[in-house]
Amino acid sequence: MSLTVVFTALVFFIIGRSILLRWRAGRLDAAEFKQLEPAVQLAVLKERLLELPSERNLQNIESFAKENGLATDINSYRQLIQEQMQLSKEKDAMALDNLLYERQTEWIDSITPFEFSLAKEAKEKGEMDDFIEWSLEGVLRLYSDKKIESALSELEPFYPKAKELLDQYLSLKKTRDDSAPTDSVLDKLKAEKQAWVEAIRELN
Numbered sequence: 001m002s003l004t005v006v007f008t009a010l011v012f013f014i015i016g017r018s019i020l021l022r023w024r025a026g027r028l029d030a031a032e033f034k035q036l037e038p039a040v041q042l043a044v045l046k047e048r049l050l051e052l053p054s055e056r057n058l059q060n061i062e063s064f065a066k067e068n069g070l071a072t073d074i075n076s077y078r079q080l081i082q083e084q085m086q087l088s089k090e091k092d093a094m095a096l097d098n099l100l101y102e103r104q105t106e107w108i109d110s111i112t113p114f115e116f117s118l119a120k121e122a123k124e125k126g127e128m129d130d131f132i133e134w135s136l137e138g139v140l141r142l143y144s145d146k147k148i149e150s151a152l153s154e155l156e157p158f159y160p161k162a163k164e165l166l167d168q169y170l171s172l173k174k175t176r177d178d179s180a181p182t183d184s185v186l187d188k189l190k191a192e193k194q195a196w197v198e199a200i201r202e203l204n
Contacts, residue, residue: 038068038114039113039115039118039141042068042111042113042114043113043141045057045060045061045064046061046108046141046143048060049061049077049108050105050108050143053077053080053081053104054081055078055081058078058081059074061074061111062074065111070111072110072111076107077104077107080104083100084100087100102145105144105145106144106147108143108144109142109143109144109147113137113138113142115134115135115138115141116135116138118130118134119131119132119134119135119138122134128158129203131158132155132158132159133203135155136200136201138151139151139152139155139165139200140197145173148169149166149169149170152165152166152169165196165199168192168195168196168199169196171192172189172192172196175188175192176189
């Protein structure tokens with residue numbers, strides 16, 4: 001597995017997801033899952049699909065989207081699943097895996113986290129502190145480089161620290177892209193990603 005995949009996967013553990021909860025969320029009617037806020041339900045379903053691209057997890061996303069009035073094109077992700085199944089037969093499997101994973105995370109992020117809708121509502125009401133807080137929570141729900149960088153750039157005019165957070169993320173990405181997937185590099189990435197997440201949560 002490449003550093004690109006591992007780097008993004010670190011988010012799952014850093015933001016405190018529960019392994020047991022992820023397993024139980026395989027069924028949308030699980031009591032524990034139904035008790036979660038919709039924003040958290042969506043995050044869990046996205047995470048499961050990224051960790052285990054399967055027809056069942058894809059259908060769970062589709063069912064949730066229909067129930068909540070969200071637009072999704074599951075057929076396009078179904079194609080990505082098929083491509084992933086063919087990767088092992090390719091000579092340049094690792095490089096192709098990086099590209100495919102980027103496309104998967106971009107598809108996942110095309111279903112906008114609910115936190116951004118809450119941020120928009122807060123901004124319209126002039127509640128700027130809530131707008132910033134919800135926007136940052138939304139950033140923590142994103143998986144693709146493109147969306148994370150875009151969200152932080154758009155937030156900068158209202159929250160100058162967003163520039164620092166963006167620079168920190170770009171530094172993390174450079175380490176990821178320029179390094180071999182060794183244990184020491186993974187430990188460094190995990191520590192730096194943890195620091196980045198904690199910086200996001202420090203509103204000052």
